[in-house]
Amino acid sequence: MARIFAVANQKGGVGKTTSTVNLAAALALLEQRVLLVDLDPQGNATMGSGVDKRTVPSTVYQVLIGEQDVATARVRSETGNYDVLASNRELAGAEIELVELENREKRLKQALAVVDGEYDFILVDCPPSLSMLTLNGLCAANGVIIPMQCEYYALEGLSDLVNTIKQVHAKLNRDLKIIGLLRVMFDPRSTLSQQVSAQLEAHFGDKVFKAIIPRNVRLAEAPSHGLPGVVFDRGSKGAQAYIAFAAEMIGRIKTI
Ligand code: ATP
Ligand code: MG
Numbered sequence: 001m002a003r004i005f006a007v008a009n010q011k012g013g014v015g016k017t018t019s020t021v022n023l024a025a026a027l028a029l030l031e032q033r034v035l036l037v038d039l040d041p042q043g044n045a046t047m048g049s050g051v052d053k054r055t056v057p058s059t060v061y062q063v064l065i066g067e068q069d070v071a072t073a074r075v076r077s078e079t080g081n082y083d084v085l086a087s088n089r090e091l092a093g094a095e096i097e098l099v100e101l102e103n104r105e106k107r108l109k110q111a112l113a114v115v116d117g118e119y120d121f122i123l124v125d126c127p128p129s130l131s132m133l134t135l136n137g138l139c140a141a142n143g144v145i146i147p148m149q150c151e152y153y154a155l156e157g158l159s160d161l162v163n164t165i166k167q168v169h170a171k172l173n174r175d176l177k178i179i180g181l182l183r184v185m186f187d188p189r190s191t192l193s194q195q196v197s198a199q200l201e202a203h204f205g206d207k208v209f210k211a212i213i214p215r216n217v218r219l220a221e222a223p224s225h226g227l228p229g230v231v232f233d234r235g236s237k238g239a240q241a242y243i244a245f246a247a248e249m250i251g252r253i254k255t256i
Helices: 016-029 044-048 062-064 087-097 104-112 133-140 152-171 193-208 217-225 237-253
Strands: 001-007 034-038 075-077 080-083 121-123 143-149 177-186 207-214
Touching: 001 016, 001 133, 016 034, 016 044, 016 080, 016 133, 016 143, 016 177, 016 217, 016 237, 034 044, 034 133, 044 080, 044 217, 062 087, 062 104, 080 104, 087 133, 121 133, 143 152, 152 177, 152 193, 177 237, 193 207, 193 237, 207 237, 217 237
Parallel strands: 001 121, 001 143, 034 080, 034 121, 143 177, 177 207
Antiparallel strands: 075 080
8 A cells, every 4th residue: 555645835936846856766676556635727847847747638637627547647767766646727726616516526546546566665646735635645645755855944834835735634624644854954153044944853753753854956957857856866966865865764754
């Protein structure tokens, strides 16, 4: 049975997609069977996996509205060695269409049940909002991975997200828990980064992942080549950090 993780943070540009794509590719390097679900109409995780969102035959949109099943709609990331349920602009319309459908928060969960046995990990890249799409990600997941930058305002947004996760846990998905906070774009020379990082550890304890992802230009360059950073430059500091994070995740799922 696959472990399903939503990568979520309603704040924009905090490293959700970079983390989802690189965790998927790093888990694949460690011989895990992975499906990446792109739940963001921006389609960045799709493109970053080397799948062209403009020409992909099917996307998560068709799956959510019940036109197609996951087994038909998924495509392969040849560069990353994992499967992708792609996304593009069409998904933006799903928000409205879903309102009319039965079980609207659980459409993704139901759809994923069909392929559950084929993967070790299913990773869901959520959009930067607490929308119906993100809700579908949270309802499908066993756990949430929260990427965050160690800056002052990061902590402010965190309480909204934690409250949403609590509500989803109470009303829609008793399985859901926060697996961990992932420190990303970390700058070890910044005093503020160090302070916020120490605060996170003090407050959230072992819910803070040991792996820390540094700010690393190779990770930012990789998507323009249609490659996950861990494939584009495996020796880079950023790639090595995501590989360490993948190993940590494999260890964690044994304790969940
Ligand atoms: P959105 O909310 O729009 O979906 P996001 O949370 O998915 O954004 P990303 O797209 O992963 O965030 O990252 C935002 C920007 O920061 C991108 O340009 C990405 O290349 C860059 N970036 C992410 N992580 C790193 C890193 N560790 N080092 C350097 N650049 C990074
Ligand atoms: Mg993103």
